[in-house]
Amino acid sequence: MAAQEAAVDTVRDREIGVEQEHLDQVYRRLEEKIHEAEFLMEDAAKRGHVGTPGALAERDAQVYRAGIHLNRLNNEFEDFLFGRIDLLQGKDGVKGPDGAYTSVEPADDAVRNDNTADIAETLHIGRIGVLDADYAPLVIDWRAPAAAPFYRSTPVEPGRVVRRRVIRSKGRRVLGVEDDLMRPELTARLGGAELPVIGDGALMAALGQARTHTMRDIVASIQAEQDLVIRAPAASVTYVEGGPGTGKTAVALHRAAYLLYQDRRRYAGGILVVSPTPLLVAYTEGVLPSLGEEGQVAIRAVGSLVDGAEATAYDDPAVARIKGSSRMLKVLRKAARGALELGEARATERLRVVAFGRRLELEGEELQRIRHAVLGGTTPVNLLRPRARRLLLDALYAKSGAATRHTDPELAAELRSSFDEDVASEDPFIEFLDAWWPELTPRGVLDAMADERRLGRWARRILNPGEVRRLARSLRRAGLTVHDVALLDELQTLLGTPARPKRKRELDPLDQLTGLEELMPQREETQRERAERLAAERIEYAHVIVDEAQDLTPMQWRMVGRRGRHATWTIVGDPAQSSWPDPDEAAEARDEALGTRPRRRFELTVNYRNPSEIAELASRVLALAMPGMRSPHAVRSTGVRPRFTVVRDDLEMTVREEARRLLDQVDGTVGVVVAMRRRAEAAQWLAGLGDRVVALGSLEAKGLEYDATVVVSPAEIADESSAGLRVLYVALTRATQQLTVVSAKADEPDADGVPDLLRS
Numbered sequence: 001m002a003a004q005e006a007a008v009d010t011v012r013d014r015e016i017g018v019e020q021e022h023l024d025q026v027y028r029r030l031e032e033k034i035h036e037a038e039f040l041m042e043d044a045a046k047r048g049h050v051g052t053p054g055a056l057a058e059r060d061a062q063v064y065r066a067g068i069h070l071n072r073l074n075n076e077f078e079d080f081l082f083g084r085i086d087l088l089q090g091k092d093g094v095k096g097p098d099g100a101y102t103s104v105e106p107a108d109d110a111v112r113n114d115n116t117a118d119i120a121e122t123l124h125i126g127r128i129g130v131l132d133a134d135y136a137p138l139v140i141d142w143r144a145p146a147a148a149p150f151y152r153s154t155p156v157e158p159g160r161v162v163r164r165r166v167i168r169s170k171g172r173r174v175l176g177v178e179d180d181l182m183r184p185e186l187t188a189r190l191g192g193a194e195l196p197v198i199g200d201g202a203l204m205a206a207l208g209q210a211r212t213h214t215m216r217d218i219v220a221s222i223q224a225e226q227d228l229v230i231r232a233p234a235a236s237v238t239y240v241e242g243g244p245g246t247g248k249t250a251v252a253l254h255r256a257a258y259l260l261y262q263d264r265r266r267y268a269g270g271i272l273v274v275s276p277t278p279l280l281v282a283y284t285e286g287v288l289p290s291l292g293e294e295g296q297v298a299i300r301a302v303g304s305l306v307d308g309a310e311a312t313a314y315d316d317p318a319v320a321r322i323k324g325s326s327r328m329l330k331v332l333r334k335a336a337r338g339a340l341e342l343g344e345a346r347a348t349e350r351l352r353v354v355a356f357g358r359r360l361e362l363e364g365e366e367l368q369r370i371r372h373a374v375l376g377g378t379t380p381v382n383l384l385r386p387r388a389r390r391l392l393l394d395a396l397y398a399k400s401g402a403a404t405r406h407t408d409p410e411l412a413a414e415l416r417s418s419f420d421e422d423v424a425s426e427d428p429f430i431e432f433l434d435a436w437w438p439e440l441t442p443r444g445v446l447d448a449m450a451d452e453r454r455l456g457r458w459a460r461r462i463l464n465p466g467e468v469r470r471l472a473r474s475l476r477r478a479g480l481t482v483h484d485v486a487l488l489d490e491l492q493t494l495l496g497t498p499a500r501p502k503r504k505r506e507l508d509p510l511d512q513l514t515g516l517e518e519l520m521p522q523r524e525e526t527q528r529e530r531a532e533r534l535a536a537e538r539i540e541y542a543h544v545i546v547d548e549a550q551d552l553t554p555m556q557w558r559m560v561g562r563r564g565r566h567a568t569w570t571i572v573g574d575p576a577q578s579s580w581p582d583p584d585e586a587a588e589a590r591d592e593a594l595g596t597r598p599r600r601r602f603e604l605t606v607n608y609r610n611p612s613e614i615a616e617l618a619s620r621v622l623a624l625a626m627p628g629m630r631s632p633h634a635v636r637s638t639g640v641r642p643r644f645t646v647v648r649d650d651l652e653m654t655v656r657e658e659a660r661r662l663l664d665q666v667d668g669t670v671g672v673v674v675a676m677r678r679r680a681e682a683a684q685w686l687a688g689l690g691d692r693v694v695a696l697g698s699l700e701a702k703g704l705e706y707d708a709t710v711v712v713s714p715a716e717i718a719d720e721s722s723a724g725l726r727v728l729y730v731a732l733t734r735a736t737q738q739l740t741v742v743s744a745k746a747d748e749p750d751a752d753g754v755p756d757l758l759r760s
């Protein structure tokens, strides 16, 4: 036995040595490339001394490009070579642009009758592609077509792949290799020797690792069903459903990286990733740079989609229900137009001007009628001001009697235009118009809705009096909630932004001296600054990815839809985890946001997060929340069952003790999930336990994961809203290793401490 193990070790060491040799070769090549980039930077800097405008612009561009190049190489230096595939001879001998053979299927004679074969091609896969000096591939970018078999091949459909190897390395050192055999029935030879196989595969190794507060990329172990989604062509709408832990978030982010790689020009228009919470943004935003991107991807929480509004506060479920519902659209339409009446009453009672030596007046019903006429149709209110001005002038002119003074049309027109000029420049007219048709802001209208009586008028026959009271009360509170942000965005559309005269660009004195301004737009703004400015100003994107899509409310779908009117979409979600009480209403709003674009659907079926012991417990809640819905299949088992405990002296003490217990047992993070209303106190309970443990309100747990979790009072979480059981399902599926459930009285625990909701 010992001899056998030693032999395996020798083979392993030898194979590590083989990969080390390859890695050394790659590093030598990378170093050459870094020197090239540095040379480019230096050369560019030298050119900077040449004072012609053209040279300066060229320098900017070169420094920018070389900067990206260097940055990339330095960033990717760590751990960037991670895979290898050994392939049979392909059907044809055609090579693609990355230097690899393109054929996916083996040649008819690739396998001999006695089930032996030769390896015809070996490819190494990494985070970026590296060619050697003769343009042969040393490393294939994971997103290149030639890398697809690394992810797609399975023992059922192996294609040309005989052996798939995952390589672990740190810096310049190869630490280990894990192999999967795709054609175990074959005896394959490489360079005359039999192909050795090491380890039990990389997936299990990755899944067992301790979790940190940021997500890791999965490029080394993407599974076949996930790869299909990641590489699906970006036409129209790609819709992905899958239960907890099936890799939806991971797949969505890797898809962003794939799309950028595949069509960088198109996606320079930006990729927006919409995430449900700032916590999930923080958890995921590190993943993309490590995949080698350059900032075209914006990951935004749904409460931060409107610039200047960073909302993190939650409404209580009854108010959220009102604010998220598509009924709000009607209320907002009324409010956007009704808010015009908020101008100061005395200033808007009567318009009085003097023209052609006469005193002219409009008041009361005449003004009402004009306003009514202007507001007909759906044009945004702020854009109607010129029309309001015109109709006021029409009415005043009619009163002046001048209309009948001339029969000659040319003279009449002249008279009218001098009337308009006179009146419109009079202070009383300007002041009246400002008060009677003020420029409305979304924030101003939302504040106006906080007045219950006014809101009652605007919401008549749309919301009932109880809803009006709750909504007005919530709007009176200081600060924005996550749901307010979608209302602001809707109001922005309903109000519109009037065109303003462009501010003249401030001139640089140097420009004036040398007249460079025309020649050199680059001087004001480097390309990088320009890219950053565009990213900040951008509200429409080339591709929109919606994570946890099941949670978007109808009003949020409208907001997100506006950011991707011309985009392609990837939408990932799980109806069983929806915290929105009316999934049909949300689906309708989603379909409206996406229009008639064709949908392609994918399903992910394997749970990579939870061990089967935890998945089984969660499936009991799934059966209550969504009867008949299938649980994803958990790939791992830890042998550790969930622990049930009942509140001992007090809740705080019990939770604290359980958290501490788990901190001792796992290397990574511990999450304590409580009902939303306990969010603040739960953070206090954990004071002093260190930063490996965090407290989360149930809605904040969305999308996150921890080595271990404590779920506090399932009944309390389930009772918080009509979507409570689905929220509880989310809470129970966050742990990668261990789960402790703490029950209070309301949970009606049995003798073993198992709460009523979780009994089988």
Ligand SMILES: Nc1ncnc2c1ncn2[C@@H]1O[C@H](COP(=O)(O)OP(=O)(O)OP(=O)(O)O)[C@@H](O)[C@H]1O
Pocket (backbone or CB within 6 Å): 203, 206, 207, 216, 217, 218, 221, 222, 223, 226, 242, 243, 244, 245, 246, 247, 248, 249, 250, 251, 574, 577, 608, 609, 702, 703, 704, 705, 733
């Ligand atoms: N192919 C894979 N290789 C390694 N780890 C994977 C793979 N697929 C998923 N995982 C891991 O499984 C965990 C769950 O993935 P992810 O958070 O993307 O799932 P999800 O479907 O979005 O879950 P939820 O719906 O619960 O938010 C993550 O730790 C992820 O890294």
